[in-house]
Amino acid sequence: MSISFSPIGTIHTPxxxxxxxxxxxxxxxxxxxxxxxxPQYEEGLLDLDGFSHIILLYHFHRSEGYRLSVxxxxxxxxxxxxxxxxxxxxxSIGLSIVTLVQIxxxxxxxxxxxxxxxxxxxxxxxxxxxxxxxxxSRAGWFDQRRQDSRFTKSDRRFVGDEPKEQP
Amino acid sequence: MSISFSPIGTIHTPxxxxxxxxxxxxxxxxxxxxxxxxPQYEEGLLDLDGFSHIILLYHFHRSEGYRLSVxxxxxxxxxxxxxxxxxxxxxSIGLSIVTLVQIxxxxxxxxxxxxxxxxxxxxxxxxxxxxxxxxxSRAGWFDQRRQDSRFTKSDRRFVGDEPKEQP
Numbered sequence: 001m002s003i004s005f006s007p008i009g010t011i012h013t014p015x016x017x018x019x020x021x022x023x024x025x026x027x028x029x030x031x032x033x034x035x036x037x038x039p040q041y042e043e044g045l046l047d048l049d050g051f052s053h054i055i056l057l058y059h060f061h062r063s064e065g066y067r068l069s070v071x072x073x074x075x076x077x078x079x080x081x082x083x084x085x086x087x088x089x090x091x092s093i094g095l096s097i098v099t100l101v102q103i104x105x106x107x108x109x110x111x112x113x114x115x116x117x118x119x120x121x122x123x124x125x126x127x128x129x130x131x132x133x134x135x136x137s138r139a140g141w142f143d144q145r146r147q148d149s150r151f152t153k154s155d156r157r158f159v160g161d162e163p164k165e166q167p
Numbered sequence: 168m169s170i171s172f173s174p175i176g177t178i179h180t181p182x183x184x185x186x187x188x189x190x191x192x193x194x195x196x197x198x199x200x201x202x203x204x205x206p207q208y209e210e211g212l213l214d215l216d217g218f219s220h221i222i223l224l225y226h227f228h229r230s231e232g233y234r235l236s237v238x239x240x241x242x243x244x245x246x247x248x249x250x251x252x253x254x255x256x257x258x259s260i261g262l263s264i265v266t267l268v269q270i271x272x273x274x275x276x277x278x279x280x281x282x283x284x285x286x287x288x289x290x291x292x293x294x295x296x297x298x299x300x301x302x303x304s305r306a307g308w309f310d311q312r313r314q315d316s317r318f319t320k321s322d323r324r325f326v327g328d329e330p331k332e333q334p
Binding site: 044 | 168169171172173174175210211212213214215217220221222226235246247248249250252257258260266287289291292294296298299300303304305306307308309
């Protein structure tokens with residue numbers, strides 16, 4: 001069974017290559033971007049300006065194929081794909097939480113973006129702490145690596161033509 | 168442009184109808200469910216058991232069509248669709264954060280599920296507080312309604328054949 005989605009807009013950022021990008025929006029606090037929504041969806045942005053943060057769902061459009069064991073940017077050993085946020089996945093849907101700065105018509109100015117320029121946007125949802133925060137969480141292998149996440153940058157290991165994560 | 172995704176498994180829950188469901192996983196703390204991953208993806212679950220919470224991305228398979236202005240379960244006036252978490256969206260991708268209880272082979276036992284039985288799963292990502300929590304957030308129209316969210320149940324307003332949200 002196959003499910004088809006169509007982009008509702010495009011995310012524009014300063015990142016034109018996968019090399020040297022922040023690996024998460026929490027490590028891209030100062031990075032500004034714009035989202036150009038297709039004008040047919042503009043009405044759906046009403047009331048969104050009351051939210052300080054929004055969830056972007058998007059297509060990792062430069063990620064082809066996947067492996068079920070990968071070495072994450074933050075680690076040195078292989079981990080199960082679903083215990084990572086690696087972009088190459090069976091369904092390559094990305095998720096980022098960004099700061100909403102301003103909305104001008106169909107254009108959203110955002111901050112804290114960690115995605116490639118030209119990324120196809122699939123959905124915008126409001127980020128709501130009651131829905132999206134959990135207390136007392138454990139984060140497995142990441143718990144030993146958390147101090148590094150704000151400073152680690154991506155490299156080419158998840159680029160389709162150069163799968164460095166495999167020997 | 169169209170992007171095709173294929174389910175990687177199915178989410179099983181006690182909810183067979185949209186009526187009376189919790190509207191968010193934060194209001195479904197005690198609700199248990201199972202995720203049956205297609206066996207071909209089982210290797211990707213390695214290391215996931217170290218995480219207490221996981222993000223499920225799934226297809227709102229019973230939601231057809233959408234309107235750009237909707238009256239959310241928690242409100243009495245129309246809001247822009249993208250400022251809500253309503254299931255009927257241009258790309259009907261759902262997002263829930265659930266508690267991971269146990270993994271048995273390709274089966275994940277989870278708690279705090281707010282989705283319909285039989286929901287097609289698109290992706291599993293680890294929930295990591297460093298990536299997914301923001302401090303000092305504002306939540307627009309929801310800020311006046313937040314005390315109700317744990318107790319409000321869904322009704323048929325987003326059921327395809329009975330679009331109650333429109334006069």
